[in-house]
Amino acid sequence: MSTTSRYVVGIDLGTTHSVMAYLDTSQLGEEGPPPVPVLFEVPQVVLPGQVEARPLLPSFLYLAAATDFPARSLQLPWTREDRTWTVGELARQHGGSVPMRLVSSAKSWLAYDGVDRTAPILPFAAPSDGPDAVPKVSPVDASARYLEHLKDAWNHQMPGFPLHEQEVLITVPASFDQVARELTVRAAHQAGLHKVTLLEEPQAAFYAWLGRHPRSWRDLLHVGDVVLVCDVGGGTTDFSLISVADQAGNLTIERIAVGDHILLGGDNMDLMLAMSVGKRLEREGHKLEAWQRRQLLHSCRFAKEELLGTDRQKELAPVVILGRGSKVIGGSIKTQLSRGDVEKFLLDGFFPQVESAARPTAARRMGLQEIGLPFASDPAVTRHLAKFLGDHRLPTALLFNGGVMKGTPLRKRVEQVVSSWAGQPVRALTGADYDHSVALGAAYYGLVRRGHGLRIRGGTARSYYIGVEAAMPAVPGMDPVLHALCVAPRGMEEGTTAEVPGREFGLFVGQPVEFRFLSSSTRRGDRVGDFIEEPSAEHGIEELASVETVLAFGEGAMSGSQIPVRLTSHVSEVGVLELWCVSRDGQKRWKLEYNIRERTGSVDGGELLEESLAPELGDGS
Numbered sequence: 001m002s003t004t005s006r007y008v009v010g011i012d013l014g015t016t017h018s019v020m021a022y023l024d025t026s027q028l029g030e031e032g033p034p035p036v037p038v039l040f041e042v043p044q045v046v047l048p049g050q051v052e053a054r055p056l057l058p059s060f061l062y063l064a065a066a067t068d069f070p071a072r073s074l075q076l077p078w079t080r081e082d083r084t085w086t087v088g089e090l091a092r093q094h095g096g097s098v099p100m101r102l103v104s105s106a107k108s109w110l111a112y113d114g115v116d117r118t119a120p121i122l123p124f125a126a127p128s129d130g131p132d133a134v135p136k137v138s139p140v141d142a143s144a145r146y147l148e149h150l151k152d153a154w155n156h157q158m159p160g161f162p163l164h165e166q167e168v169l170i171t172v173p174a175s176f177d178q179v180a181r182e183l184t185v186r187a188a189h190q191a192g193l194h195k196v197t198l199l200e201e202p203q204a205a206f207y208a209w210l211g212r213h214p215r216s217w218r219d220l221l222h223v224g225d226v227v228l229v230c231d232v233g234g235g236t237t238d239f240s241l242i243s244v245a246d247q248a249g250n251l252t253i254e255r256i257a258v259g260d261h262i263l264l265g266g267d268n269m270d271l272m273l274a275m276s277v278g279k280r281l282e283r284e285g286h287k288l289e290a291w292q293r294r295q296l297l298h299s300c301r302f303a304k305e306e307l308l309g310t311d312r313q314k315e316l317a318p319v320v321i322l323g324r325g326s327k328v329i330g331g332s333i334k335t336q337l338s339r340g341d342v343e344k345f346l347l348d349g350f351f352p353q354v355e356s357a358a359r360p361t362a363a364r365r366m367g368l369q370e371i372g373l374p375f376a377s378d379p380a381v382t383r384h385l386a387k388f389l390g391d392h393r394l395p396t397a398l399l400f401n402g403g404v405m406k407g408t409p410l411r412k413r414v415e416q417v418v419s420s421w422a423g424q425p426v427r428a429l430t431g432a433d434y435d436h437s438v439a440l441g442a443a444y445y446g447l448v449r450r451g452h453g454l455r456i457r458g459g460t461a462r463s464y465y466i467g468v469e470a471a472m473p474a475v476p477g478m479d480p481v482l483h484a485l486c487v488a489p490r491g492m493e494e495g496t497t498a499e500v501p502g503r504e505f506g507l508f509v510g511q512p513v514e515f516r517f518l519s520s521s522t523r524r525g526d527r528v529g530d531f532i533e534e535p536s537a538e539h540g541i542e543e544l545a546s547v548e549t550v551l552a553f554g555e556g557a558m559s560g561s562q563i564p565v566r567l568t569s570h571v572s573e574v575g576v577l578e579l580w581c582v583s584r585d586g587q588k589r590w591k592l593e594y595n596i597r598e599r600t601g602s603v604d605g606g607e608l609l610e611e612s613l614a615p616e617l618g619d620g621s
Helices: 089-097 106-110 139-157 178-190 201-212 266-283 290-308 339-350 381-391 408-422 437-449
Strands: 007-013 017-024 042-047 050-054 061-063 085-087 167-172 196-200 226-232 237-247 250-258 316-321 333-338 397-401 463-469 482-488 496-499 505-508 512-515 517-520 547-550 562-571 576-583 589-595 616-618
Touching: 007 139, 007 201, 007 437, 017 139, 017 437, 042 089, 042 139, 061 089, 061 139, 085 089, 085 139, 089 290, 106 139, 106 178, 139 178, 167 178, 167 201, 167 437, 178 196, 196 201, 201 226, 201 237, 201 250, 201 397, 201 437, 226 381, 226 408, 237 381, 266 290, 266 333, 266 339, 290 316, 290 333, 290 339, 333 339, 339 408, 381 408, 397 408, 482 562, 482 576
Parallel strands: 007 167, 167 196, 226 397, 589 616
Antiparallel strands: 007 017, 042 050, 061 085, 226 237, 237 250, 316 333, 463 482, 463 517, 496 562, 505 562, 512 547, 562 576, 576 589
16 A cells, blocks of 8 residues: 555445545645545435435445336446446435345445355345346445445546555444455455555544544543543444553553444344334234335334434434335325434433443344344443443543434433443533544544554554464364463553563474464453463453464475474554564564454465465454
């Protein structure tokens, strides 16, 4: 990636909307304030044959039937072929009436390991054969089409500065696991963006707030403050803690904790509203077919956004379900959602008042379940928040982000609940831009990477471990026993190196081997070299994605040899954990890289370097 490109571009690849912001670095070095990020207005089809530029690109893909639209009515200024699909506002609006052809929540599917995320499975419930068959796409393909649309729109308006030559930062939830991050990078590659950096959304939101308060933030935050970034978007809920500290008389910002993966957000809320409205319609004598229930879900989503996403305090929003055949219009079922009902449903169901000791409940599962997105079993955001803060510490300030948090009553409820836990008022930081902050903050972070602005320190938000196979006799029917060796304790700072003291390990070379990585967001006392005999979730340790590869071997070593090595870990300045395996004589070294903050490039599970092999991974922290 170029760090000398003229433009820094931040892309929020969201569940419900995607946003792009950019910053012109040509003004750097001149007198006056540094440049600020601005939103990129994205041209998109809003009605058949009508294109408008808007700051939000709805993350919806509509796979049109031959009779859906007039010929060439889905064309964009940069397209020549007659398209049979569209993304953006028209996809969102028209797909609400024909949900069987609408791809939505691709980002949530990208995070779901219960399906093949590279297979054509979306729209998920649509038929794959027969007269009503729908051509399906994978979650990666859908994400790639959103990114491709943004790239083409940029290139059309900025022909002298193609997007693939700019510094591009794409944001992902802090809770995304390694595979979801890899697939996001793959989607970028499919879209023609081969050099990208991933940045966690809560950090991007905080960077956006810092960018809006370049001088006054020191008056708004003080030493000892802990800021909770509460990010509730369309598909995920993310929590992060950022502290303000003093270093040699200067205020510094440090990220001290990130939450676990929670597939809970606006999608859940839309479903709850649709189920509630559906029961009401049944009481009124309407029997909905399966396809009408999916249409009801999308209609409730639009109504919710209309009621909570406006400043004019609209009190009612229509919910419409079309009929079938010749009575598509005349047979429509119409009802309404009120602002009061929406706020009550969401407050009681998703933001209840709970004690600080509350924890998410695990619902009892049936033996068989329909395959679909694995939403959190407990929909109460406040109970998940109680667990997160119980594992870490209470905040003194709140920064809200995500489309769900545009609802003032929802923010007030979180502020009220957290203040009751803290025993004192916990203030909300003002000036947040819930729809655009993540993209703006990503662009601002590109400026920080060039030495301008305040960088969030943090070291590692988790402790990291490498799996070590126990030296013991094989037992029929049992896998080898796995121990966990701590190689990077939580809080290990960027730029620091630590050697695992007093131990050697056997490294197999010249044959396929598997490296197993583990992490913990709760274990605070582990140090480099600590050995955990029985790592498990019960002990606060979870296993990450492993990597399989073949390590090179030099002269004098046979294929399958075991070489005694010492281990040294290093956290680079950009947050990459480097684990070095050094032979006893110091003449041979192998390196494994594990990206623990951002993701740049792609997985490389077999590149042979002169002295090291570097399979590069992201871990989802």
